[in-house]
Amino acid sequence: MTTTVDLAPPPAPSSDPRTPRRLSPGLQPSDRIFHGGATVIGMVVLALTGAIGLFLGFQSIPTLHYYGLHFFTETQWLPELNKIGIAAVLVGTVEVALVAMVVSFPLALMLALFITDYAPKRIKSWLISTVDLMAAVPSIIYGLWGFYLLQPHAINVARFLSQYVGWFPVFHVDTDPNAAVWQQSRYTSSAFIAGLAVAMMAIPLACAIMRGVFDQAPLGEREAAMALGGTRFGVARTVVLPFAKGGVIGGTMLALGRALGETAAVLIIISPAYDIKPRILEAGTQTTSALIAGNFGNATKSQLSALLTAGFVLFLITLAVNSFAAVFIRRSRSGAGTEI
Amino acid sequence: MTTLYSLPEVHEDDAPPQRPRTPRRIRSFSSEDRFAAVGSVLASLALVYVGYLHIFYFSGLLGFLICWYVAFIVVYGTVVSVANPRPIVVERLVTSTLYLASAIVVLALASTVVYIFAKGWRALVHVNFFTHDMAGVSPTAPLTQGGILHAIVGTVIEVGIAVAVSIPLGIGTAVYMTEVRGRGSKLVRTVVESMTALPEILAGLFVYVVLIIEFGLSKTGLAVSAAMAVTMVPIIARAGEVALRVVPGGLREASSALGATHWKTVIRVVLPSAAAGLVTATILAIARGIGETAIPLICSGASSFMNYNPTQEPMNSLPLFIYTAYTTHESLAITRAFGAASVLMTMVLALFVTARFLVRDRGARR
Structure with missing residues (x-):
């Protein structure tokens, strides 16, 4: 393609040929406008996004001042009784996210490895599209899927787990799992099932990042491992995975950040319950986003600021997780090698 | 698939080797x-x-x-x-x-x-599902009455406004961070990156508290668009920055060496080279916006009637319609919710195919 470009005007001929020609003529007017415009946009975005962060921070000061540390230790959310705390909510948020991670991490890792190292060419591009599409599916659709299609099957697994490993507090359910007519409703709407639906959102995110890093594993080392007689798994174990360790951790953390803030799917599946319990298979839990979605409607101003504070705490957690992820991803993917 | 070929043995004046020339498959x-x-x-x-x-x-x-x-x-x-x-x-x-x-x-x-x-x-087999709204239709009414046109229109308007705002802001920020590299670019990058961690519901709650509670505006489609833009701009800016950063520096230098101004370099060389990445970033943000449930729930609230005006009255959207229909627990309402989910899924699929097509087209031409 031929492009015509504006030529910079030739430098003014200097009167004395022996003084050096000025090399940086400064910015063109068009460039000055361009730089100014881009700076303005950058600053507007900075001001807007920064304002949100600061606003949330300032909003939470009165709440934290009023409730003090009880805000973090109180489990109930009873604004009428002036009892407000996020202890149970935070535990629920983390439980749902952890279930999602436990399910999605091995699947995302294996899928990414399959795409880069194992899949035949035809399947490979097709799988990449599938994973990208999976990332685009709205979370509320995964919520419907989890509630109507997955839940009737998942409660059987939940019952099985509570039957055989119920002595472990995480898998315990407060009902008799061996009863002839077992109480199905004790196993529905749990953190476990919500986590399964959230995992569907976490898988494509983690997989895309892991795949990107696996692809960059040095070809020479791969070939060397193959030439030494390594199997594909041998190559993956000795070359690809050690190279991509940072990307694997980073991708997982990024997916965790997303899982912590998920609203719609969780809102559809769980039934709210405000108690700290490790029993992820049991009905009822609460997450921060679901708390906000469920309580903002009839909240007074001070309750709204309490909800904002709960949201701000969630934001700080996801921010910490994301920053942690960014450090790992940056370390493993430098962007070098794109220069020509 | 790696294949090893058996090497033909070299004989000066012997007959051609007897070993089969077909590659041995390992x-x-x-x-x-x-x-x-x-x-x-x-x-x-x-x-x-x-x-x-x-x-x-x-x-x-x-x-x-x-x-x-x-x-x-x-x-x-x-x-x-x-x-x-x-x-x-x-x-x-x-x-x-x-x-x-x-x-x-x-x-x-x-x-x-x-x-x-x-x-x-x-629900999908009834034409009225696509041509009517739910005004005056109870959730338990048969599927031959009412439809989700109001939700479809609402989604399109809300996402349209949000995208129209966030594309220039997002890509402009990406250009500022990678091309202009002003003094504040490091700060902008840090803040924008941390804002991608903002849960959607918090963006919705922020707009709700500021615009609706503090400034006393009513719950409208515009408030939804504003909150969506808050979540979309960081996504586009960050993904766009990555797309711009992998444009080879040699291209920029070549353009400058030919005498192009910086503006021309960016608009004629850098942005076209990064077009595939930028399109992907935008589509990603749109897909997120279309599926957004928490924001319309907080900033607009469900309505049952058609509303073309984003500045007045609540405006329904597809995810919100699905959610509110789900909460009724009526079997017909839930069928409608699944119908709306199918429409939503079709929109996402269409977007996705468009993105694939655009990106592939770019790749082929180069």
């Missing part, structure tokens, strides 16, 4: 191996069928599949280890596990799509 999967794999699948199925259903009396499809997999690994491992050394056994087991994991993920996605359309089908 890592071939012989018919023996295939029988081992198929046989293990069948053997483990039979084993679990008897053990799971008739000896231990377990129940549930999911548990059956899990036990089948465990039995398969044991049987297949044993069969392969009869004739092969350990590394090959490990390789075979890992390969089958990876195939299975990929199949699980693909199946999960396929089941989602198929299930949504299958359940929504009864």
